[in-house]
Amino acid sequence: xxxxxxxxxxxxxxxxxxxxxxxVIVEEYVDNTPQISINQLLSSYELWYVDINSTxxxxxxxxxxxxxxxSFINGIVYANNxxxxxxxxxxxxxxxxxxxxxxxxxxxxxxxxDGFSTFDVYQIDGNTIELYNPNNDTSYFxxxxxxxxxxxxxxxxxxxxxxLQEYEAWEKTFTSEFGAINEFDNENxxxxxxxxxxxxxxxxxxxxxNNPNNLYWDYTGIYGVGNITGNMYLxxxxxxxxxxxxxxxxxxxxxxxxxxxxxxxxxTVYEFEGRGYIQFLKTGNTKxxxxxxxxxxxxxxxxxKVDNPRENTRVK
Numbered sequence: 001x002x003x004x005x006x007x008x009x010x011x012x013x014x015x016x017x018x019x020x021x022x023x024v025i026v027e028e029y030v031d032n033t034p035q036i037s038i039n040q041l042l043s044s045y046e047l048w049y050v051d052i053n054s055t056x057x058x059x060x061x062x063x064x065x066x067x068x069x070x071s072f073i074n075g076i077v078y079a080n081n082x083x084x085x086x087x088x089x090x091x092x093x094x095x096x097x098x099x100x101x102x103x104x105x106x107x108x109x110x111x112x113x114d115g116f117s118t119f120d121v122y123q124i125d126g127n128t129i130e131l132y133n134p135n136n137d138t139s140y141f142x143x144x145x146x147x148x149x150x151x152x153x154x155x156x157x158x159x160x161x162x163x164l165q166e167y168e169a170w171e172k173t174f175t176s177e178f179g180a181i182n183e184f185d186n187e188n189x190x191x192x193x194x195x196x197x198x199x200x201x202x203x204x205x206x207x208x209x210n211n212p213n214n215l216y217w218d219y220t221g222i223y224g225v226g227n228i229t230g231n232m233y234l235x236x237x238x239x240x241x242x243x244x245x246x247x248x249x250x251x252x253x254x255x256x257x258x259x260x261x262x263x264x265x266x267x268t269v270y271e272f273e274g275r276g277y278i279q280f281l282k283t284g285n286t287k288x289x290x291x292x293x294x295x296x297x298x299x300x301x302x303x304x305k306v307d308n309p310r311e312n313t314r315v316k
Contacts, residue, residue, distance in 0.1 A: 038102040038121055042072040045127065045144030047080075047092070049155070052140075059136025062114040063097060066280060068155055070142065075099055077109055081280040083163040084256045087152035095279075107131065157232050160251070161199075161225045164192035168276030169204075169212040170259070179268025184247050189215055190239075190272060192223065199223055201239060212276045225251070237261065 036044070047069045063079065064070070068086065071078040071093045080086055080094035089095060098111040107119040119131040127144040156163065164170070170190045189204040191212075202217040209215050219241065226236040228250070237251040249261040254271070261270045 038105050038107065041121070041123060041129065042102055042107070046147045047071055047145045047150050048129070048142035049145060049150070050140060051143055054141040055138065056141075057133075057136065057138025059133065059138035061117050061133050061136065061138065061140065063109070063111045063117070064131070064140050067094075067097075068159070069094065069150075072100055072102070075101070077111070082166055083156055083159050084166045084274075084277060084279075086156050092147040092150075092152075154232070157235070157253075160235050160253070161192070162194075163253070163256075164225070164259075165194040166278050167257075167274030168278060169215060169274075170272040171275050172270055173258075173273045174269075174271035176269040179263065180266040182263065182266040182268065183241075183244055184263060184266075184270075185268070191215075191217065203239070 042048075048071065049069050050064055050067050052065070066081045067079040068083070069080040073093070076096055077098045077100050078090060078093040078095065079097045080089065081097070082089070082094075097113075098109055100110070101108045102121075105121045107121050109117045109119070111117065117133060118135070119133055122130040122132065124130055124141070129142050129144070130139050131142065132139045168191065170192075172188045172190075175185065186205050187203045188207055189209070189212075191202040191204075193200040193202070199222045201221060201223040203219045203221075204215045204217050206215050221240045221242060223240065224236075224238045226238070228234045228236060233252065235251040237249045239247040239249075241247055247263070248265065249263055249270075252260045252262075254260055257274045257277075259272050261272065262268075263270065
């Protein structure tokens with residue numbers, strides 16, 4: 001009888017232990033399968049902001065490097081590739097840049113210029129997705145917004161260096177009567193180049209040149225754009241003129257084709273207007289002197305201010 005009781009007790013304990021162990025396994029299992037389809041996920045936000053500084057990997061997907069925002073609408077990919085016109089172009093969506101197909105958490109994009117790319121799509125949280133490109137082992141992270149709550153102004157002023165690059169040249173159109181005479185009075189055109197180290201500028205003392213292609217650039221150097229604490233709408237612009245030293249300005253935007261430069265050392269105010277608007281990946285003229293130019297432009301992780309400019313060379 002005692003033996004039977006012991007065996008029965010052992011059987012009950014073993015059963016309870018097995019039951020508890022099974023319950024623990026069930027509780028630890030988490031179902032990561034999205035509750036909505038990939039098409040529902042991509043269309044849940046009107047704009048996907050490409051957080052370029054969160055990119056993981058050493059590869060590059062060209063159309064994502066160019067874009068500030070991406071939208072997926074009925075098989076068409078839209079992008080805001082330009083700072084000029086941001087918030088107005090395409091009712092805030094930007095321009096049509098290609099087509100897409102989405103299935104089984106896979107996104108295939110046929111870009112009009114850059115060709116085919118495929119991505120594995122992961123939902124990170126309520127408004128963040130990861131696009132992983134297996135062909136270059138690189139992930140891009142996109143934050144979702146609706147157009148009515150997207151801060152276009154913040155994106156504009158946080159990317160002023162790209163705004164400066166979106167014209168072939170900036171022509172000086174105004175110099176204040178007040179302010180001391182200084183060397184920069186002689187500079188009439190500025191150019192900020194995209195690509196390369198993303199910090200090269202050129203200046204010219206030519207006068208009344210209608211076509212930017214006909215400008216003679218007297219000087220090539222590097223520039224830096226910096227923030228001013230407490231004022232999102234005011235920036236600093238530093239132009240390194242080698243043996244003449246740095247020219248420092250406070251930069252403010254009058255509109256998306258005109259800027260103001262205040263020169264504290266002399267107290268002079270200058271205005272420059274953009275000439276030869278460059279719209280990235282767009283067929284046909286859309287604004288002023290704009291034309292279709294396939295210029296290599298991409299966003300990169302960067303610091304805003306150049307503290308120690310490299311040596312520059314004046315064109316002889």
